[in-house]
Amino acid sequence: MxxxxxxxxxxxxxxxxxxxxxxxxxxxxxxxxxxxxxxxxxxxxxxxxxxxxxxxxxxxxxxxxxxxxxxxxxxxxxxxxxxxxxxxxxxxxxYPPPQQWGVADDALVEQYRRWGLVWGSGPHRVRYSVAxxxxxxxxxxxxxxxxxxxxxxxxxxxxxxxxxxxxxxxxxxxxxxxxxxxxxxxxxxxxxxxxxxxxxxxxxxxxxxxxxxxxQVHPWLWFRMSGVRDIDAAQTARGGYFFRTLRPGQVLMPWGAAERIARRIDATDPDDLTFAEVECRRMVMDEVARLRAQAPGFEDAYLTDIALTLGITExxxxxxxxxxxxxxxxxxxxxxxxxxxxxxxxxxxxxxxxxxxxxxxxxxxxxxxxxxxxxxxxxxxxxxxxxxxxxxxxxxxxxxxxxxxxxxxxxxxxxxxxxxxxxxxxxxxxxxxxxxxxxxxxxxxxxxx
Ligand SMILES: Cc1cc2nc3c(=O)[nH]c(=O)nc-3n(C[C@H](O)[C@H](O)[C@H](O)COP(=O)(O)OP(=O)(O)OC[C@H]3O[C@@H](n4cnc5c(N)ncnc54)[C@H](O)[C@@H]3O)c2cc1C
Structure with missing residues (x-):
């Protein structure tokens, strides 16, 4: 009580x-x-x-x-x-220039997908989205x-x-x-x-x-890594799920670790948030280690930053x-x-x-x-x-x-x-x-x- x-x-x-x-x-x-x-x-x-x-x-x-x-x-x-x-x-x-918005061109779509600007199931067209x-x-x-x-x-x-x-x-x-x-x-x-x-x-x-x-939602913790060698080749090799950023050699890990956290949380409950902060951070570190060990191009990569705040969708x-x-x-x-x-x-x-x-x-x-x-x-x-x-x-x-x-x-x-x-x-x-x-x-x- x-x-x-x-x-x-x-x-x-x-x-x-x-x-x-x-x-x-x-x-x-x-x-x-x-x-x-x-x-x-x-x-x-x-x-x-x-x-x-x-x-x-x-x-x-x-x-x-x-x-x-x-x-x-x-x-x-x-x-x-x-x-x-x-x-x-x-x-x-x-972002794509206006003349490309709505264009169904596989090569263009792939180019923007690598920046995180195309999502969902196809057939795809270029979207007006911005990194x-x-x-x-x-x-x-x-x-x-x-x-x-x-x-x-x-x-x-x-x-x-x-x-x-x-x-x-x-x-x-x-x-x-x-x-x-x-x-x-x-x-x-x-x-x-x-x-x-x-x-x-x-x-x-x-x-x-x-x-x-x-x-109640699965929380996420996005993070970025730098020092990735040849990002295009690394994306083609698909050793991980990541996007280009505006910085050379730096990638964004959308949604954080490859796996999602074990349970949904109530993002207005501080106990749930405490659990999620610790668990998501542990999962990020595991994923960084996995990428460095297994993903082509990540051999010398290092963690740049982890989001300051949990990714709470709802x-x-x-x-x-x-x-x-x-x-x-x-x-x-x-x-x-x-x-x-x-x-x-x-x-x-x-x-x-x-x-x-x-x-x-x-x-x-x-x-x-x-x-x-x-x-x-x-x-x-x-x-x-x-x-x-x-x-x-x-x-x-x-x-x-x-x-x-x-x-x-x-x-x-x-x-x-x-x-x-x-x-x-x-x-x-x-x-x-x-x-x-x-x-x-x-x-x-x-x-x-
Ligand atoms: C994992 C994930 C992936 C997403 N992917 C995308 C994406 O790719 N593209 C996209 O466009 N959107 C995406 N979204 C959605 C988008 O990021 C958010 O929904 C949007 O940014 C919410 O904006 P907001 O201003 O409503 O809330 P928030 O960004 O949550 O801002 C609320 C602000 O209020 C402050 N605040 C909260 N409580 C208080 C309080 N009591 N007193 C004072 N200040 C307070 C917070 O500190 C914060 O600064 C994603 C969301 C998540 C979680």
């Missing part, structure tokens, strides 16, 4: 107040913070670790899969495209949020919320007035008008009492105003605010409705990134880094619109949100509410003139 203690009441300093508080500085959080700041809001981005990027940098998951629909059409643009351009400007990424350098990503992210005027608060772990009941018998039931962070300086509170949960694990919506689903998923389901593939909703292709399928696009970011209980909270409201199968697609950027961008802009309207996130003017997203460069499909409004306006104008 669990023994409990009661903590004495504590006065917690309010160290910052802002319009929009984004919790979690991974792909979704960076995007949400920049998007909200560009709409003119005063934004705080709080992150528990000492760097930005989450899985997309510290997790060594350095492949943007996929910005296209598999048929050569780009369906994720906006800030994810800007990320690519910022990395490209520093010579820090690699990049994780240290460059962290640097670009720091520069980007600073340029946007975002106030960055690293080393803050969101551990509590203050939930104010507003309408005890209605929906939403209330709002978050503060998020409380654990830090080396003790607990610190941030007061916020709007909050975006970009923690990946949905820590904030769980603290706010929102309902969610939770998945944990909590919000059960929000809409749970995007597998059979809704290629369905455009009135309130679509982001889209994504599927990294293992061609021609499958999920159009993510605003309702998938919307919690049911809290009037000033939005979810973004891998914890949004989708089913397990759809999560396979929406957890990828490009859609995390896209839902982050949508959440950031929506939070500011709710703030300006002085209302709940549930009452945001969706066509206005979609117009703002398109104006900022996001890709949205035809057939959304704003698009139909525009078509009606155009018809009216034509009739009048």
């Amino acid at each position: 669990t023994d409990y203690i009661t903590l004495p009441e504590r006065r917690v300093p309010v160290v910052a107040a802002c319009d929009v508080l984004v919790v979690g500085g991974g792909a979704a959080g960076i995007s949400a913070a920049v998007a909200a700041a560009r709409q003119g809001a005063d934004v705080v981005l709080a992150e528990r670790s000492g760097y930005l990027g989450g899985l997309a940098s510290g997790g060594l998951i350095v492949l943007l899969l996929t910005l296209d629909d598999g048929n050569g059409r780009q369906v994720v643009a906006g800030q994810c495209q800007e990320l690519v351009e910022r990395l490209d400007g520093r010579g820090a990424c690699f 990049y350098d994780p240290e460059e990503f962290k640097f670009v992210a720091n520069t980007w949020v600073a340029e946007a005027g975002v106030r960055l608060m690293l080393h803050r772990w969101a551990s509590d919320v203050v939930f104010e009941l507003e309408r005890p018998h209605g929906r939403p039931a209330g709002r978050l007035s503060h998020v409380v962070f654990t830090s080396k300086a003790g607990p610190q509170a941030v007061r916020a008008a709007q909050v975006v949960d970009a923690t990946g694990d949905g820590d904030v919506f769980a603290l706010a009492g929102e309902s969610f689903e939770k998945e 944990s909590r998923r919000l059960r929000g105003a809409h749970v995007l389901a597998r059979d809704e593939v290629n369905t455009v909703f009135d309130d679509t605010v982001a889209s994504t292709g599927h990294w293992t399928k061609y021609g499958a696009v999920y159009h993510i409705p605003y309702r998938s970011l919307l919690p049911l209980r809290t009037s000033n909270l939005l979810a973004a990134g891998r914890c949004i409201s989708v089913d397990h199968r759809v999560h396979h697609a929406t957890k990828e880094i490009p859609p995390c950027f896209a839902t982050g961008e949508a959440a950031g802009v929506a939070a500011v619109q709710a703030l300006r309207a002085g209302g709940a996130v549930q009452d945001v003017d969706v066509p206005a949100l979609q117009r703002a997203l398109r104006a900022a460069g996001a890709w949205l499909p035809e057939g959304t509410a704003d698009d139909r409004q525009q078509t009606t306006d155009d018809r009216r104008q034509t009739t009048e003139s």
